[in-house]
Structure formats: structure tokens, C-alpha cells
Amino acid sequence: MGRKRSLLYSYSRQVGEHRRSSILLNSRVKKLDLENSSIETEDGQVVQYQSLLIATGGKAHPVESVHQDLGSDALQHRVMSFRTIDDFKALDKLVRDPNTKSVCIVGGGFLGAELACSLKRIAKLNDVQVTLMFPEPGPVSPEDNSSNLPPG
CATH class of the missing domain: 3.50.50.60 (FAD/NAD(P)-binding domain)
Known part of the structure; x- marks a missing residue:
């Protein structure tokens, strides 16, 4: 059947630095400024970006x-x-x-x-x-x- 793969992904800070990328986890975006390529989080942090991926998460409806x-x-x-x-x-x-x-x-x-x-x-x-x-x-x-x- 082949080897079993893990479903877990662990983000390494080294990978982010090497690939010039970063992940901002468990944060809510308050403002998206397309003109200045930046986002502002609910806690006031402003982050500049060249490319942006917004992963909003999702919720299953209970059954x-x-x-x-x-x-x-x-x-x-x-x-x-x-x-x-x-x-x-x-x-x-x-x-x-x-x-x-x-x-x-x-x-x-x-x-x-x-x-x-x-x-x-x-x-x-x-x-x-x-x-x-x-x-x-x-x-x-x-x-x-x-x-x-x-x-x-």
C-alpha cells in the first residue's frame, strides 16, 4: 500500500527566511490596503507584502x-x-x-x-x-x- 504520509504541516522559521515568506497565524485582518500593499491586524500590527495569500479558514455546519x-x-x-x-x-x-x-x-x-x-x-x-x-x-x-x- 505504500508508506503513510503525515497530515500535519509544521512551518519552520528557516523555511520562511529562505523563501522570503512569512506566515501570520491566528490573526484577524482589520484593514487591507491594496494601494500600499499592506494589511493591518486587529491588534494594530501593519504588515507590508509583495504577494498576499489570505487563508480565511472555514467551519463545517454541525449535523x-x-x-x-x-x-x-x-x-x-x-x-x-x-x-x-x-x-x-x-x-x-x-x-x-x-x-x-x-x-x-x-x-x-x-x-x-x-x-x-x-x-x-x-x-x-x-x-x-x-x-x-x-x-x-x-x-x-x-x-x-x-x-x-x-x-x-
């Missing part, structure tokens, strides 16, 4: 109400939210289970689309069908994220 409606213990362990590496490991195990024939991912935002892509690669090995369902016009639609953007 607790679905669990209550299922009733059957056999089904409840197959309905889950995706938030952590442990959640991905559980999904990975489910997709690799020979009894699993299909997986349905509800939500076409970034997390849902990324998860569908990752699981599809694994699912090919066991001929498992992966389906992505979403109410938006397309996966990772601007409409999906527009409510999270600041006005202006």
Missing part, C-alpha cells in the same frame, strides 16, 4: 439534528462533520472499508470541495463513489462566501 433523526446506531456512525485531522482519519477509514460503496459530502464550499477531491483519490482504490451535493450555483461559489466578507 447534530441529522443524528437525532437517524435513530439507527448503524447509520449514526456514518454521518459526521469534518473539522479536524481526526475527522479526516475517520472518513479515510470509512472510505477504505470494503463495505462502503458510496460517500456523500453535503456542502460545496471550500472544505466540502477539498474533502471530495481528497476522498476521491482514496476512493478509487476501493471503487467507492464520492458525491458532492450543494445548493449553490457551483462548488466554491462566490455566493457561498459572500456573507463572510466585510462590506466595501
Whole structure:
């Protein structure tokens, strides 16, 4: 089956210095100044940039109400939210289970689309069908994220 890869990424300060890049973790951006190529964080820190990648994070919508409606213990362990590496490991195990024939991912935002892509690669090995369902016009639609953007 090949060697197992780690899902964890550890950022090294040496890598940042070598590649002339930096990562600002757990910070909220208060202001984005495109004219001066800078951002200002909520704590007042101003950071200049040449190229900027904003990773906003994401949140899965909980499925607790679905669990209550299922009733059957056999089904409840197959309905889950995706938030952590442990959640991905559980999904990975489910997709690799020979009894699993299909997986349905509800939500076409970034997390849902990324998860569908990752699981599809694994699912090919066991001929498992992966389906992505979403109410938006397309996966990772601007409409999906527009409510999270600041006005202006």
C-alpha cells in the first residue's frame, strides 16, 4: 500500500527566511490596503507584502439534528462533520472499508470541495463513489462566501 504520509504541516522559521515568506497565524485582518500593499491586524500590527495569500479558514455546519433523526446506531456512525485531522482519519477509514460503496459530502464550499477531491483519490482504490451535493450555483461559489466578507 505504500508508506503513510503525515497530515500535519509544521512551518519552520528557516523555511520562511529562505523563501522570503512569512506566515501570520491566528490573526484577524482589520484593514487591507491594496494601494500600499499592506494589511493591518486587529491588534494594530501593519504588515507590508509583495504577494498576499489570505487563508480565511472555514467551519463545517454541525449535523447534530441529522443524528437525532437517524435513530439507527448503524447509520449514526456514518454521518459526521469534518473539522479536524481526526475527522479526516475517520472518513479515510470509512472510505477504505470494503463495505462502503458510496460517500456523500453535503456542502460545496471550500472544505466540502477539498474533502471530495481528497476522498476521491482514496476512493478509487476501493471503487467507492464520492458525491458532492450543494445548493449553490457551483462548488466554491462566490455566493457561498459572500456573507463572510466585510462590506466595501
